[in-house]
Structures are given as structure tokens and as C-alpha cells.
Amino acid sequence: MSALPRACVIGAGSSGIAAAKVLHERGIPFDCFELSDRVGGNWVWNNSNGVSSSYRSLHINTSRSRMEYSDFPMPEHLPNFARHDQIAAYFDAYVDHFGFRDRIAFTTGVEHVAPRDGGGFDVRLSTGETRRYDAVLVANGHHWDPRMPEPAFPGAETFTGRQMHSHDYKEESQLVGKKVVVLGMGNSAMDIAVDASYHAKETYLAHRRGVHIIPKYVFGRPYDAIAGREWIPAAVRWRLARPLMRAATGPMSRYGLKDPDHRFAEAHPTMSSRILDRLAHGAITPKPNIDHFDGPDVVFTDGTRVAADLVVYCTGYKISFPFFDTDFLDPSGDNQVRLYQRMFHPTVAGLYFIGLVQPLGAIMPIAERQSELAADHLQGRYALPGLDRMNAEIDRHRSALAKRYVASKRHTIQVDFDDYMRALRKERAAGAKRTGGMTVTPRAAVGRPL
Ligand SMILES: Cc1cc2nc3c(=O)[nH]c(=O)nc-3n(C[C@H](O)[C@H](O)[C@H](O)COP(=O)(O)OP(=O)(O)OC[C@H]3O[C@@H](n4cnc5c(N)ncnc54)[C@H](O)[C@@H]3O)c2cc1C
Ligand SMILES: NC(=O)c1ccc[n+]([C@@H]2O[C@H](COP(=O)([O-])OP(=O)(O)OC[C@H]3O[C@@H](n4cnc5c(N)ncnc54)[C@H](OP(=O)(O)O)[C@@H]3O)[C@@H](O)[C@H]2O)c1
Numbered sequence: 001m002s003a004l005p006r007a008c009v010i011g012a013g014s015s016g017i018a019a020a021k022v023l024h025e026r027g028i029p030f031d032c033f034e035l036s037d038r039v040g041g042n043w044v045w046n047n048s049n050g051v052s053s054s055y056r057s058l059h060i061n062t063s064r065s066r067m068e069y070s071d072f073p074m075p076e077h078l079p080n081f082a083r084h085d086q087i088a089a090y091f092d093a094y095v096d097h098f099g100f101r102d103r104i105a106f107t108t109g110v111e112h113v114a115p116r117d118g119g120g121f122d123v124r125l126s127t128g129e130t131r132r133y134d135a136v137l138v139a140n141g142h143h144w145d146p147r148m149p150e151p152a153f154p155g156a157e158t159f160t161g162r163q164m165h166s167h168d169y170k171e172e173s174q175l176v177g178k179k180v181v182v183l184g185m186g187n188s189a190m191d192i193a194v195d196a197s198y199h200a201k202e203t204y205l206a207h208r209r210g211v212h213i214i215p216k217y218v219f220g221r222p223y224d225a226i227a228g229r230e231w232i233p234a235a236v237r238w239r240l241a242r243p244l245m246r247a248a249t250g251p252m253s254r255y256g257l258k259d260p261d262h263r264f265a266e267a268h269p270t271m272s273s274r275i276l277d278r279l280a281h282g283a284i285t286p287k288p289n290i291d292h293f294d295g296p297d298v299v300f301t302d303g304t305r306v307a308a309d310l311v312v313y314c315t316g317y318k319i320s321f322p323f324f325d326t327d328f329l330d331p332s333g334d335n336q337v338r339l340y341q342r343m344f345h346p347t348v349a350g351l352y353f354i355g356l357v358q359p360l361g362a363i364m365p366i367a368e369r370q371s372e373l374a375a376d377h378l379q380g381r382y383a384l385p386g387l388d389r390m391n392a393e394i395d396r397h398r399s400a401l402a403k404r405y406v407a408s409k410r411h412t413i414q415v416d417f418d419d420y421m422r423a424l425r426k427e428r429a430a431g432a433k434r435t436g437g438m439t440v441t442p443r444a445a446v447g448r449p450l
Contacts, residue, residue, distance in 0.1 A: 004028050005134030005350065005378050008123050010110045010323070013041020015355025015367035016139035017095055017104075018069065022371040023137075024100040028378050031133075032104040033125060039095050039104065040088040041141055046170065048107075051144035053188075053317070056171040057195050058084040061187055061271040062362035063222035066417070069368050072097060080222050110140075113323045115348050135350035135378055138321065139367070142356055145320040145332075147409065148313055149183070155293030159311070166192055166314040172199040174310075180204070181298050181306060183290060184314030185211040185257075186410070190272035192312050197283035204306055205279075206298075208289035209406070210258030215273040218248050223271065224361060230425075234416045238265040255279040256286040267406045268414065269360055316410045319356070335409040340390040341427055342397070342415060343370045344377075347387065352377075358410070361417020369424045373431070382431035 005028070009019050012034035023030040036049035045054045059081045060067060064074040067087075072094050078086055095101050109126035113136055116122060124130045146165035156163065166188040172195050180200040182193040185207045196203040214223050226241060242264050253259045255276055260267070278284045288301045290311075297305040319331040331337045337356065338346060345351035352374040355367040376382035384390065405411035 006030065007135040007137060007350075007378060008033065008110070008113075008121070008131070008133040009137045009139060009354075010113075011041065011139040011141060012036070012039040012095075012104050012106075013139060013141050013355075014043065014091055014364050015141070016041070016137075017091060018364065018367040019137045019139055019354045019371040019374065020100055020103055021069075021094070021098045022368070022375045023378075024098065024103060026375045026379060028375060030103065030137075031131070033108045033110050034104055034106050035109045035126075037106050038092070039101075040091040042143055043084050043088040043091060045084050045088075051141070053143050053167045054084045055169050055191070055195075057191060060087055060362075061216065063216075063224050066222075066224050067362035067364050069094060069364055081216055110323050112325075114325070115328070115351070119349060121350070133350075135352065135374075137352045137354050137371070137374060138356070139354040140321065140323075142319045142358075142413070143317045145318040146313075147316045147318045149290075149315055153290050153292050155295075158295070159293035159298075160296045161298075161308045161310055163311045163313065166312055167317070169312060175200040177201050178309035179306060181206055181287070181290070181308045181311045182314060183207070183311065184316070185209065185270055186268065186314060186316060187270055187272070188316075189312075189314035190270060190275045192314060193284050194272070194274045194278055196312075197278040197281075200310075202306075203278075203284045204287050204298075204308070205257075205275075205284050206287040206290050206300060207258060210252050210260040211267055211270045212245055212260050212264045213249055213252065213257075213275060214245055214264075214269055214271045215248055215276070216271055217273065218244055230418045230422050232418065234265075234419045237416075237418070238263075241265065249276060258288070262406045265360060266404055267408075268358055268410055319413070335412040336398075337413070338391075338394050340384065340393055341373075341424065342413065342420070343373070344384060344390070346390040346394065350378075356413060357415045357420065358413045359415050359417045359420065366415070366417065366420060366424075369421060373424060373428055376428060376431065381435065382428060383434040383436075384431065385434065 007030040009016050009032035012032055017039050020032045036047050042052050044052055063080045064078055068074045074090055111126055112124040114122045121133050121136050122130050146167040175196045176199050178200050179202045180196045181204045182189050183206045193205045245264050291299050291301045296307045298308045299305045319335050340346050342357050343353050354370050355363050
């Protein structure tokens with residue numbers, strides 16, 4: 001039996017494959033379980049897992065050089081903002097390049113995970129089998145469980161048009177010939193409103209709050225290439241970026257939208273060059289928030305109304321872990337999870353969360369670095385601090401988030417890409433020091449040996 005802990009990775013999306021690759025390279029025994037018949041998660045359009053939120057027109061909004069894994073560059077021929085199928089093919093190629101496809105059990109869901117009293121976990125699979133692991137790396141994604149408006153708008157139950165969440169939007173044919181109201185100002189709303197502006201009969205963009213819309217290119221370069229370096233502190237980066245973004249688009253009210261009630265980088269970024277163009281062309285009509293429904297009409301807070309055929313709620317996603325008992329972990333209400341360094345469960349040893357962050361930047365290099373840290377822990381090269389210090393770090397992070405970001409359930413797991421990458425690197429070194437020079441055996445390093 002291996003002296004190293006045995007790990008279970010839940011999911012083979014871009015976060016799960018980053019974790020599986022690191023464990024594979026380090027010789028840590030593991031199984032990776034994936035609901036789908038292939039890797040790539042969200043990036044597989046019409047994925048057989050039934051939970052991908054992608055649509056035919058989806059392109060990345062984090063430029064490819066900021067999104068690639070550190071040791072596997074994206075092909076040079078890809079555009080800076082590649083399409084979903086090009087990105088899914090890149091993840092496929094990653095798995096083959098590093099040779100761990102045979103470690104992934106496809107079409108196998110994790111149905112239940114129960115931490116055991118003496119340490120370790122019982123993991124029940126969709127095959128009916130229950131396996132025991134020392135560690136679990138959760139990488140089930142956090143953009144698949146739709147968050148509908150809460151509470152529902154008055155009259156929603158008797159509205160005669162159709163209501164759907166952006167998660168169920170797959171292609172333009174769903175919009176053709178319809179009067180469509182799109183609600184929200186995140187990236188889903190931008191893309192779906194633009195698609196609707198070409199295919200629907202009429203398109204309305206309803207919003208309760210203004211945002212700073214960032215064009216994908218600024219000064220001929222991808223917007224995220226500007227001041228995106230690990231050594232540049234966030235305060236400097238945003239001070240540089242704010243005037244550039246203001247100069248690039250001007251006030252949002254010039255496009256008929258609400259002006260934001262916050263500064264740039266105090267909300268998750270909304271990137272779209274095309275929306276401004278379509279607004280300027282009159283192909284999209286801006287509206288304030290929905291107030292209520294009245295039979296066939298959507299009535300907005302300014303009293304105007306539209307007899308709509310379809311309302312698309314682009315109102316974001318819930319963090320969900322259907323395989324944990326709700327009395328153990330259930331973030332669905334407030335979208336909050338208490339994790340040390342955004343990845344370690346502070347009281348259950350051997351429970352890691354990979355990619356459970358909403359970066360101002362891309363998730364993939366973060367998932368890779370988190371996985372390195374988890375692997376260090378599993379190998380006894382990294383030790384966690386005491387519970388008091390972990391709790392203090394979590395509280396500090398939460399209060400910094402609350403101070404900086406617009407109060408919204410979409411801002412509970414925000415990180416600045418470069419600052420968080422730097423923090424993980426520093427944490428790795430600090431945790432290595434805490435081991436006191438490899439005095440722990442690897443299994444004990446997880447916390448509670450079996
Ligand atoms: C429309 C859209 C566009 C986006 N664009 C970008 C972008 O441009 N750049 C960016 O960085 N991020 C973007 N994101 C964020 C997105 O979360 C990441 O790109 C990426 O998909 C995260 O990968 P993941 O592996 O964490 O999650 P996912 O891609 O969701 O993968 C999770 C995997 O886990 C599997 N799984 C889930 N539950 C189980 C279970 N119980 N048992 C077994 N397997 C399970 C799923 O089948 C899936 O394959 C976007 C999100 C959306 C919704
Ligand atoms: N690659 C791409 O181009 C692309 C495309 C789509 C999505 N994505 C990514 O996918 C993730 C999810 O994006 P998303 O746009 O689906 O969700 P999101 O970023 O969570 O945005 C949700 C939007 O809905 C609004 N909203 C929520 N509840 C509401 C309510 N009850 N009434 C009115 N408005 C409400 C929010 O407003 P408040 O701010 O006021 O809460 C916000 O504008 C993000 O990481 C995003 O970057 C990327």
C-alpha cells in the first residue's frame with residue numbers, strides 16, 4: 001500500500017484536469033470521476049453531462065495567453081479570444097499530452113461524499129460502489145446551477161411568455177422572431193443580448209445596476225494584457241486601468257445604460273465590444289430592472305412595458321455541492337464557503353476545492369497552482385497553520401471583499417488573478433517552512449491518518 005494518501009478528484013473540467021495532471025506527475029494515487037464522456041466541462045457545447053452553460057456563439061473573454069496552463073501553451077494559430085470548441089480541444093490535448101486520460105473514469109458521477117470520523121472520506125459513485133479515500137479534491141465547477149431572481153418578480157407565475165435562465169440558452173434559433181427581454185449586466189447578458197439583436201424581432205436589455213463595460217481590445221491589445229503581471233499590486237494595476245477604460249468607452253449613460261454605482265474593478269468585469277455597437281445601432285433597447293409581469297407584458301421599474309415572448313434571466317449561478325449533506329456544506333443560500341486560502345476546508349483534513357474562485361482573470365492557471373499546493377500538502381511538503389490563523393485569514397479576506405465589491409451574491413468568491421497567484425506562491429513557501437523540514441509522514445500530513 002502506498003505511503004502517500006489516496007485522492008479522489010471530482011470533475012474533469014479545466015480545474016479537475018489541472019488537479020489530475022499534478023497528482024499524476026507527483027505519483028500520488030488518485031481516481032478522477034467525470035459525469036460526462038469527455039473532459040472540458042463548461043467548454044463542451046451540448047456536453048452530455050447536461051450542466052455546461054455554453055452556447056454556440058461563446059468565445060473566451062480572458063485572452064488565451066492569460067488562460068493557458070503554465071506548461072502547455074495554447075496553439076499560436078488560435079485567436080486571442082478563441083471559440084468554445086477550440087478551448088475544449090485544448091483541454092483534450094492537455095490530457096493526452098501529459099498522459100493521464102486512463103486515470104479518469106468517464107460517465108461516472110460522484111453522488112455522495114461523507115467525511116469519516118477517524119479521517120478520510122467515503123465516496124459513493126453513480127455505479128453504486130462506495131470507495132474510501134484519504135483526500136477529496138472538489139472540482140465540480142460553479143457556473144452550472146442557475147440562480148433565478150429571488151424572490152421571483154410579481155406576476156411571473158401568470159406571465160404568458162416564456163421565462164428561462166441563460167444556462168438553458170444554447171443557440172440563436174431559440175430567439176428567432178421573438179420579442180426578447182434579457183435581464184442582467186454580466187457576460188451572459190451581453191452575449192445573449194447581442195445574439196438576440198441579430199436574430200430576435202426586438203431585444204431589450206433590462207438591468208438593476210450599471211457596470212463598466214470593457215472592450216476586449218484596448219490600444220490594439222487584449223484588455224487583460226495591460227498591467228497583468230504578478231509583481232504589479234492590484235492598487236497600481238487598477239489605478240492604471242481606470243482612466244484607460246474610461247477613455248475607451250466613455251460614460252455608460254451615453255449608450256442609454258445606467259452609470260455604475262461603483263468604480264472599475266469593484267465588480268466582476270463585464271467584457272464586450274459588440275454590445276456597445278449594437279446599442280449604438282439601436283438594435284438593443286436598454287431598460288431598467290423588471291418590476292413585475294402583467295399577463296403578456298413585462299413591466300419595467302420606469303413604468304414602460306413590453307409584450308415579450310421570452311425573458312432570459314442572466315442572473316448568475318449558485319455554488320452547489322450536491323454530493324455533500326446539506327448540514328455539512330450548503331452554500332446555495334448566501335453563496336459563501338469558508339475556505340483557507342480559498343481552497344482548504346479549515347476543519348476537515350484532506351478536503352480541497354480547486355477552481356472555486358471568480359477571478360478578475362482566468363481560472364485555469366489558478367486551478368493549476370492550487371493543485372500544486374494541494375499536492376504539496378498530500379506529500380507532506382506543506383503544512384497548514386493552526387485553526388485560529390486559518391479562521392483569521394478567512395475573516396480578513398471576507399471583510400476585504402465586503403469593503404471592495406458591490407454587495408451581490410456574485411461577489412462572494414472574487415479574487416484578483418495576479419494577487420491571488422502571488423499569494424498562493426507565498427503560501428506554498430510559508431507552508432513548507434511550517435513543516436519544520438519534512439518531519440511529518442505524508443499520510444499524517446493530511447491531518448488524520450487512516
Ligand atoms: C458562459 C460562461 C463563459 C465563461 N467564460 C470564461 C472565460 O472566458 N474565462 C474563464 O477563465 N472562465 C470563464 N468562465 C468560468 C468557468 O467556470 C471556467 O471557464 C471553467 O469552466 C471552470 O472549470 P471547472 O473545471 O472549475 O468547472 P466546469 O467547467 O464546470 O467543469 C466541472 C466538471 O465537473 C463535472 N462534475 C460536476 N459534478 C460532478 C460529479 N458529482 N461527479 C463527477 N463529475 C462531476 C462536470 O461534468 C464538469 O465536467 C465562464 C463560465 C460561463 C458559464
Ligand atoms: N466568456 C464569456 O464571454 C462569458 C460569457 C458568459 C459568462 N461568462 C462568465 O460566467 C460567469 C457568470 O456570468 P453571468 O453573466 O452568467 O452571471 P453574473 O456575472 O453573476 O451576473 C449576473 C447579473 O444578473 C444581475 N442579477 C442577479 N440577480 C438579479 C435580480 N434578481 N434582478 C435583477 N438583476 C439581477 C446581477 O446584478 P448585480 O450585479 O446587481 O448583482 C448581474 O448583472 C462569470 O464568471 C462570467 O465572466 C463568461
